[in-house]
Amino acid sequence: MKRHAFAMKVCEGKMNDFRKALGKAWPSIVSFLDDKAFHNFSLWNASDLVFGYCESSDDASLTPEGKGELQEILSSFDGIVSWISAPGQGMRLMYHNFGIVRENKELIRHRMFMTRLKAGCEEEYKRRHDGLIAERGDTVDPGPDSNFSIWNAGGYIFGYDEIDTTMETEETEEAHQATVEWETRQLEIMDWITNDCDWLTGQVHVSSRRLAWH
Secondary structure (H helix, E strand, O other): OEEEEEEEEEOOOOHHHHHHHHHHHHHHHHHHHHHOOOEEEEEEEEOOEEEEEEEEOOOOOOOHHHHHHHHHHHHHHOOOEEEEEOOOOOOEEEEEEOOOOOOOOOOEEEEEEEEEEOOOOHHHHHHHHHHHHHHHOOOOOOOOEEEEEEEEEOOEEEEEEEEEHHHOOOOOHHHHHHHHHHHHHHOOOEEEOEOOOHHHHOOOOEOOEEEEEO
16 A cells, blocks of 8 residues: 655635635545545645645556646646645655554544654654654554644654544553653654643644545
């Protein structure tokens, strides 16, 4: 399975225009996704940032005609957004823990988060997360986290996670302390945009909202 991610920044004062443009383009977006066999599509918003995620088969590729259709859809947002990484450009995958991907999403809780890297910290962020992958080794994580990926473009970090709600348990004191230590260390190299760590920092950030899915 191929995973695709893209991100944009809504121009100042244009959020209402973005919502209207999305509504107008939505039938074309759905038709494009179905015709080109993209699935598990979702669109997320926090502040003036929008992140998109979807999947396709390993052998999927767009024909020149398909690329033309995509560009026509993207043109619906001309003058409304600036692209951090447009669809097809390819964001950098910083971390993954795909585990056992659930085909049925009915018992899945989605988590999507956004941060901004401090200047010069991209490779340190990648190094730390490569260490997590090395610790995991060849084992497949059974959950509750599933289909977890973290992406980077333009100095921003975007995380997408599918969490099996039937496997969630209360965090132990030891696990909580490990989380505090990890997140505190991460604050050395990034600043949160969404409210995922407000419980730790006491700061106030916006929550991520799912704008659309298909």
